[in-house]
Amino acid sequence: MAKSKEKLVPVEGGVIPERDAGTPPVLEARHLGIDFGGLTAVDDFNFIIGRTEIGGLIGPNGAGKTTIFNLLTNVYQPTRGKILVGGVDTRGKKTYEVNRMGIARTFQNIRLFKALPVLDNVLIGMQGQMQYRLAGAVLRLPSYWKQEKAAREKALELLSIFGMESLAYTPAGSLPYGAQRRLEIVRALATGPKVLLLDEPAAGMNPSETAELMENIRKIRDTFQIAVVLIEHDMNLVMGICEGIAVLNYGQIIAKGTPEEIRNNPQVIEAYLGRKGGAAGC
Amino acid sequence: MNQTKGKTIPMPVRYLINTVLIALLVFGSTAYVNGGGVSGYVTKVLMVIGINIILAVSLNVATGYLGQLPLGHAGFMAVGAYTGGIFLKAVNAAEASGAQYLLMVAAALLLSGLVAAVFGIVIGIPALRLRGDYLAIITLGFGEIIRVVLTNIDEVLGFKLTYGASGLKRIPKITSYGNVLVCVVLTCLVIHLVMKSRHGRAILAIRENEIAAESCGVRTTYYKVMAFTLSAFFAGVAGCLYAGYLGSLQPTTFGFMKSIEILVMVVLGGMGSMLGSILSAITLTALPEVLRAFEDYRMVAYSLVLVLVMIFKPTGLMGQYDFSMSRILERVWGFFDRSKRKEG
Ligand SMILES: Nc1ncnc2c1ncn2[C@@H]1O[C@H](COP(=O)(O)OP(=O)(O)O)[C@@H](O)[C@H]1O
Ligand SMILES: [Mg+2]
Numbered sequence: 095m096a097k098s099k100e101k102l103v104p105v106e107g108g109v110i111p112e113r114d115a116g117t118p119p120v121l122e123a124r125h126l127g128i129d130f131g132g133l134t135a136v137d138d139f140n141f142i143i144g145r146t147e148i149g150g151l152i153g154p155n156g157a158g159k160t161t162i163f164n165l166l167t168n169v170y171q172p173t174r175g176k177i178l179v180g181g182v183d184t185r186g187k188k189t190y191e192v193n194r195m196g197i198a199r200t201f202q203n204i205r206l207f208k209a210l211p212v213l214d215n216v217l218i219g220m221q222g223q224m225q226y227r228l229a230g231a232v233l234r235l236p237s238y239w240k241q242e243k244a245a246r247e248k249a250l251e252l253l254s255i256f257g258m259e260s261l262a263y264t265p266a267g268s269l270p271y272g273a274q275r276r277l278e279i280v281r282a283l284a285t286g287p288k289v290l291l292l293d294e295p296a297a298g299m300n301p302s303e304t305a306e307l308m309e310n311i312r313k314i315r316d317t318f319q320i321a322v323v324l325i326e327h328d329m330n331l332v333m334g335i336c337e338g339i340a341v342l343n344y345g346q347i348i349a350k351g352t353p354e355e356i357r358n359n360p361q362v363i364e365a366y367l368g369r370k371g372g373a374a375g376c
Numbered sequence: 377m378n379q380t381k382g383k384t385i386p387m388p389v390r391y392l393i394n395t396v397l398i399a400l401l402v403f404g405s406t407a408y409v410n411g412g413g414v415s416g417y418v419t420k421v422l423m424v425i426g427i428n429i430i431l432a433v434s435l436n437v438a439t440g441y442l443g444q445l446p447l448g449h450a451g452f453m454a455v456g457a458y459t460g461g462i463f464l465k466a467v468n469a470a471e472a473s474g475a476q477y478l479l480m481v482a483a484a485l486l487l488s489g490l491v492a493a494v495f496g497i498v499i500g501i502p503a504l505r506l507r508g509d510y511l512a513i514i515t516l517g518f519g520e521i522i523r524v525v526l527t528n529i530d531e532v533l534g535f536k537l538t539y540g541a542s543g544l545k546r547i548p549k550i551t552s553y554g555n556v557l558v559c560v561v562l563t564c565l566v567i568h569l570v571m572k573s574r575h576g577r578a579i580l581a582i583r584e585n586e587i588a589a590e591s592c593g594v595r596t597t598y599y600k601v602m603a604f605t606l607s608a609f610f611a612g613v614a615g616c617l618y619a620g621y622l623g624s625l626q627p628t629t630f631g632f633m634k635s636i637e638i639l640v641m642v643v644l645g646g647m648g649s650m651l652g653s654i655l656s657a658i659t660l661t662a663l664p665e666v667l668r669a670f671e672d673y674r675m676v677a678y679s680l681v682l683v684l685v686m687i688f689k690p691t692g693l694m695g696q697y698d699f700s701m702s703r704i705l706e707r708v709w710g711f712f713d714r715s716k717r718k719e720g
Contacts, residue, residue, distance in 0.1 A: 169591075189590040190590050207581050222593035224574045226573075231570055231574070238573065
């Protein structure tokens, strides 16, 4: 798919890319909000993600972006509002259950299983797709061999998206920073998600790595036909691949729209640059 | 994890070689010990070493692999010991023989493990649902409660079960070098097989990063309880062996210091290394025997060793390195391969 951007069309609850209009949205937040003590970190957050959309969530530091990911994955319980995954309310579900419903994520502050080999990091992501029981493991029943072999092959295949197969037996903690971020994406993909939430995937990467990442995110979306929501400060990346963008400031959405609309929105410019044009945010 | 360049031994061959080696170790050394190859005293020390290996290796599941800090391992050992002791007395194992005797011993070991495991589940579920250090506090309490209950339950409720502070006596002495060794091998084998599976990976993932594990679809509470229960099960088995070794039990044996003693073995060996747990269980059991004259200073030596290891090798002697028979075999194999090629 050479051209990536499509017109956004209105559906109930927001806008999604035209190609996804025929299928129900995969992810929806309605009037979502959370308070930490007296602090309202997120308030009245509404968004809707089409089945194969790449969405962006931007805003200055402390705006509440990561908090929204924590809400979407039920790491935090919302104070107000609700989240729908494929139309199903996730209220009261555990984080692992939300993952199995199709939400996978990466972390802004990398959270790999550092002491474990790269391959095992990916295999842990496939936990939900393996079924053999404890007895199957202890007795090394055929189910063990079959599922382990299949999982291993699939894990290596996923690693090859980022050309990381040769690192399969390296401890994840000893990878360079950029590779750790890529491994987090592979691990998230391994869970077989419908939506991939990426929290600052390009942080700490150089421009060429970032460009490559951008291509890979698009490739992942095209190959797996899933939706991606990314939080990013790198405007080239965000404007380059996101179809719909929501801008957050002090926990509130201040603008929503296509990259062009966002780029020219005076409120966004103000939030990012300040009224007098100083360099704030990022 | 153990990728070696060059030749790798195919899976069935590896399993066959491992099985043969283990069988040789078990039958060979048992025949040697039973045939009078070592003195009765040495045999006893070997049995205690074996029991301590099971205790250390099982505690390592909860500390090293799961990353929790249970302080009541001796409590599970006590549950197993009293269960096994009472069972063995009840079925009158001392008078049984042949297949019936073997069956009774196996049943006692299994039952002790299971009862300890039930205690593990009951304590683990509330303690492990919470994030943080609650487990340390709750297990510490559990260990003490078990000891106090064992001391007082007969007086209070009028049972004739544990015989309180005077101790449970005349337990059939079922523990031998052979069955200790079989239990050691089975314990290590089962734990190894669990850890090298999706279940083991889930347990390790929780240690590494609980939030990330849960975000990857790992049922964290379930696996925490599973690891903790596995740990309790084998502590119970070790307790049963201990009961059958001593022939009498005193509640005071299973105090807080016993739990710490086991923990020291695990920490010294390297949290998360089964080989480390085994080696330090051997060392810390044999050392006081070798240095009989200095036994008064055993606890001093313990603390000193701990402090020194923590200063110079904070990850324990073996770190997280784990033993792999195939890795060693592959090295040997590769060595012969090369020397053959040189000759040719
Ligand atoms: N667990 C928490 N407890 C209290 N305050 C929190 C917590 N998590 C986030 N916050 C607060 O919520 C606000 C938004 O944080 P965050 O979502 O991390 O911002 P960002 O947009 O940079 O990702 C910040 O003021 C932060 O201090
Ligand atoms: Mg953030």
